[in-house]
Amino acid sequence: MNVIKIGGNVLDNPAQLEQFLTDFASIQGPKVLVHGGGKIASELSKQLGIEPNMVNGRRITDADTLRVVTMVYGGLLNKNLVAQLQARGCNSLGLTGADANVIPAHKRPVTDIDYGFVGDVESPEQVNVTFLASLAEQGLTPVFAALTHDGQGSLLNTNADTIASTLAVALSRQFEVNLIYLFEKKGVLLDVEDDTSVIHHLQPQYYAELKKQGAIFSGMLPKLDNAFAALQQGVKAVIIGDAAEIKGIATGEKAGTRITL
């Protein structure tokens, strides 16, 4: 099973998105799509006179902003992705973490920053894998918007990377799972200025060496730390690569950065 997360860059470019969806629809076997959509949410916020408020790269989600991300992630983007996958013969289904209680979460506790209606997911053990397995059995492809819920009636804005890794870990109980993060680079780069310097295979020892040398772009470190954490919880491989190369990545051809234990 492939759990594939796409970011804003793909969603914002209609031509890229169409190609990606065509490629995604053609991937054999069970698969899950997870999407963000922060830029489009920010645009709608501005149109409605709500100023986006970011702290440390995370959106502060007040009640008005929660409405906006619910509309944009859960409605506009999610349902259009589903309709476009249907047109490509991929029988998909749009979900948030609230639907079928797939991803229980809780509101992030207030410490020095109050993130507002932001969700931290409960452990992968609480993911409704039974439901996801039944979808896979029926040949249905879930498409997840980056929303969860607190079980008390409130939706929560939730990091899409975290949703993807939580689902991947949970599904590893029943499936052999590849967790694939797509962005606009060919993979993890040895030299951030050189797009051809892709690291094709990253394992713990090599990663430790590269970190010691300071060879990995600092912005990539949390993603890689999370990747190794997912592997330790049962995910078979984490692949970081270019959305334009999803076909090669999914078939296991040399594309992107393959991270394994």
Add this chain to the structure above:
Amino acid sequence: MNVIKIGGNVLDNPAQLEQFLTDFASIQGPKVLVHGGGKIASELSKQLGIEPNMVNGRRITDADTLRVVTMVYGGLLNKNLVAQLQARGCNSLGLTGADANVIPAHKRPVTDIDYGFVGDVESPEQVNVTFLASLAEQGLTPVFAALTHDGQGSLLNTNADTIASTLAVALSRQFEVNLIYLFEKKGVLLDVEDDTSVIHHLQPQYYAELKKQGAIFSGMLPKLDNAFAALQQGVKAVIIGDAAEIKGIATGEKAGTRITL
């Protein structure tokens, strides 16, 4: 199985909505919720500077309006209804007709009026009953937003009453289905000025008599004609009643107008 449609009046009143959801969650057996949300869509349209354009009580859905209803019906309302049902122990799941290709439709052909991105559903035979039955088996309650899709990548704004009756007819192949339309009156009234003049039981012969006498409010006639059409296609009973009385309606107590063949 109960297929229950709620309209704008319930959705617009938070106190009524909370009570309705508590009552709905307590209904035993498989059930489906279908909702509209036109008033809230109109409000968002106005905030975004899109003037709602209604012809014969139907919304003309241009591309901008389709974006709005996708956000409001598919995102804001649908996902909040799901989160609120989850809080009440009802394991629900938000869907449009595009999800799992449950309700295939086509864009309404342009005749004298171009309704824009408005969907006319294909026949109930094309509804994905297998998927809905699998949800029912898993104890999951689908919540439908009034959107379908054309199978070619476009979502379509679709009348919620039609979605409810299409689902009810389709599900009658596998379930004994009550189709319940909830609004702000106690039922179909003999005297539109007298809320106590509810017709408790309506059958074809009595309906024909009442029509001949001109005793039924003309605005109710299309709904009743559709009700009898649904009965002729296998629905067991159609009930029209007050959202505040859903518990009595669902248990078969004397509430609302019960329509049968």
